[in-house]
Amino acid sequence: MSVMVLLIVVVILAHYILDSVEQPHHKAAAAQLLAPEQQSQVIDRHNSLRSKQQAADMELMAWDDYLASMAQIWADRCKLEYRDGKDDIGNNVYAVSGDQFDPTAGVQSWYEERAHYNRSGKLKCAFGKTCRHYTQMIWADSRLVGCAYQRCRPLLEKGTTLYDNGTLFVCYYKPAGNARRPGRAGAWLDSAPFKKGPACSQCGSGAAWCKNGLCNSNCSADDDECTCKVLCYNCPKLFDAVSLCRCFCADGWFGVDCTLPCEDSHDYCNSTWSYPDWCQVDTVPEHCPVMCSRCIPHPNAQKCDAIHPDEILAHVSATSTRCQHVTVTAMTIYVSAVVSISNMHHFIPAHQHRH
Numbered sequence: 001m002s003v004m005v006l007l008i009v010v011v012i013l014a015h016y017i018l019d020s021v022e023q024p025h026h027k028a029a030a031a032q033l034l035a036p037e038q039q040s041q042v043i044d045r046h047n048s049l050r051s052k053q054q055a056a057d058m059e060l061m062a063w064d065d066y067l068a069s070m071a072q073i074w075a076d077r078c079k080l081e082y083r084d085g086k087d088d089i090g091n092n093v094y095a096v097s098g099d100q101f102d103p104t105a106g107v108q109s110w111y112e113e114r115a116h117y118n119r120s121g122k123l124k125c126a127f128g129k130t131c132r133h134y135t136q137m138i139w140a141d142s143r144l145v146g147c148a149y150q151r152c153r154p155l156l157e158k159g160t161t162l163y164d165n166g167t168l169f170v171c172y173y174k175p176a177g178n179a180r181r182p183g184r185a186g187a188w189l190d191s192a193p194f195k196k197g198p199a200c201s202q203c204g205s206g207a208a209w210c211k212n213g214l215c216n217s218n219c220s221a222d223d224d225e226c227t228c229k230v231l232c233y234n235c236p237k238l239f240d241a242v243s244l245c246r247c248f249c250a251d252g253w254f255g256v257d258c259t260l261p262c263e264d265s266h267d268y269c270n271s272t273w274s275y276p277d278w279c280q281v282d283t284v285p286e287h288c289p290v291m292c293s294r295c296i297p298h299p300n301a302q303k304c305d306a307i308h309p310d311e312i313l314a315h316v317s318a319t320s321t322r323c324q325h326v327t328v329t330a331m332t333i334y335v336s337a338v339v340s341i342s343n344m345h346h347f348i349p350a351h352q353h354r355h
Contacts, residue, residue: 033072033148038103039063042147042171045107050138051213056197057204057256059143060214067146067172075170078152080162083172090142090176092133094169095162099151106169110137132178139177140194141204143217147171200229202256207246219245233306234258252301254289262295264288 034042046061067089074083074091083091094106110133117131118124125131136142148170155166179191195202200210208230209219219226232247236258249258264270266287278284279292289295 032150033068034103039068039147041104042107043145045104046137046145047212047214049107049111051199053138053194054196054199055138055140055194056199056202057140057195058138058199058214059140059204060211060216061143061145064144064146064174067144067174068148069146071146071170071172072148074172075148075150075168078150078155078168080155080157080168088175090136090139090173090178092136092171092173094133095155095157095166096169097163097166099165099167101149101151101167101169103147103149103169107137107171110134135193136173136177137171138193139173139175139179141175142173142177144174145171198229198231201231204256206256207244208256209245230257231306232258233304235302235304236307249295250298250302251296252298254295257306260289262289262297262301264290 043061043063050058050061070089071091074093080093080095082093083089092106092110094109096105113125113129113131113134116126116129117134118126150168151166152163152168153165154161155163155168177193199213200208200215203209203215203217205215205217207217207219208228209216209226210229211219211225211227216226222228228245230245230247232249234253235250236253237248237250247256247258249255249262252262254260254262264287266273266284269288269291273281273284273288273291275291275293279288285292285294290297
């Protein structure tokens with residue numbers, strides 16, 4: 001091989017190696033976790049903004065140290081980039097020039113994208129605009145968050161310098177937002193970030209324990225942190241609703257608030273999707289409640305307005321908080337209370353009066 005050929009090979013290899021090596025980032029130190037006070041500020045700002053969405057299923061958000069450590073690793077890269085939603089973990093990023101940084105300013109900046117969100121119920125942004133940060137931070141199912149930040153010299157975006165001296169703020173969320181759901185005939189549809197409706201009436205856990213308008217799955221009884229906001233439709237078993245703060249639907253109905261007909265709604269039920277394996281997969285039971293034994297069909301299911309157990313709670317709480325402890329006399333008082341308040345006898349079918 002001639003000297004000229006060897007020289008060309010060396011030049012090509014050197015060019016390849018130099019192109020593949022990233023320019024060094026001059027950082028003040030390793031990415032920083034938030035101080036406890038900052039953590040509280042970030043959580044409070046998230047929950048305050050989430051509670052303003054008029055959502056029926058918005059979860060109360062809490063801090064998670066593991067997610068914060070993941071955010072720390074991502075921020076340390078000094079790149080304004082997004083991690084994909086693998087492991088059911090989502091993320092938001094925020095960049096600002098200079099060393100002065102307020103974590104709540106980053107959270108508020110994400111929320112301001114609300115102006116670009118298409119409120120048609122689908123996961124859509126206005127043309128040419130972004131709203132993914134907003135939809136992630138108010139994604140109803142996301143209940144854990146952890147954040148970190150890094151001061152970067154420089155801070156990069158798509159391989160070029162965004163700021164010579166900047167700060168990168170990163171938050172990780174679990175479960176991930178901006179997800180998609182299966183539609184009919186195998187299509188994948190954009191999901192809405194939350195369901196509209198009375199606060200805590202469709203919490204994902206099934207129980208409607210509420211704190212400041214947000215679903216609190218850590219509750220089990222009324223106290224300073226928890227209020228029962230269950231709202232049940234279509235002739236539910238109200239006694240169970242009062243004691244456990246969740247709806248137990250009458251035959252023919254399904255869903256957290258018993259508003260969905262008990263029927264399989266997806267073309268894949270009992271075909272591509274089968275019981276029991278597919279019933280363990282994410283939203284399949286929602287589309288195939290009969291196949292997954294989540295409800296009992298009834299061809300003549302009664303339909304009636306909602307009853308809020310708060311109306312009758314005072315009548316039954318003095319006697320018992322659980323159905324199995326209630327005497328026949330207490331049950332009579334309970335039924336009388338429901339009838340007097342609702343003035344609609346068909347709310348409690350005769351067969352449900354029996355203990």
